Amino acid sequence: xxxxxxxxxxxxxxxxxxxxxxxxxxxxxxxxxxxxxxxxxxxxxxxxxxxxxxxxxxxxxxxxxxxxxxxxxxxxxxxxxxxxxxxxxx
Numbered sequence: 001x002x003x004x005x006x007x008x009x010x011x012x013x014x015x016x017x018x019x020x021x022x023x024x025x026x027x028x029x030x031x032x033x034x035x036x037x038x039x040x041x042x043x044x045x046x047x048x049x050x051x052x053x054x055x056x057x058x059x060x061x062x063x064x065x066x067x068x069x070x071x072x073x074x075x076x077x078x079x080x081x082x083x084x085x086x087x088x089x090x
Contacts, residue, residue: 014049017086021056024081026074028056035086046083050075 014034022029032052053071054061064071 014047019082019085022081022085024078026077029078030054030061031078031082035083048079048082048086 014036017031017033017035019029019031022031030053031050033048033050035048036046050066053064053066053075055064056062064074066072066075
């Protein structure tokens with residue numbers, strides 16, 4: 001599990017999320033995790049924790065190891081699109 005917390009608040013309620021398909025500049029992904037986004041949300045009140053990440057490959061969905069350094073770097077790039085997607089759904 002990879003956790004990204006923006007800001008200093010640590011006592012937020014985390015809610016499970018599942019994104020069945022999100023298209024980004026990095027590729028097409030399925031993402032599961034937990035998020036805490038305040039309403040109205042500001043960057044100080046947002047955090048996400050990725051528990052599962054899959055990428056669409058030529059052979060279908062390919063699971064990625066979220067603990068691998070290269071995948072953690074990818075998750076950093078996906079942080080903004082994920083947060084934008086979750087804001088739309090809340």
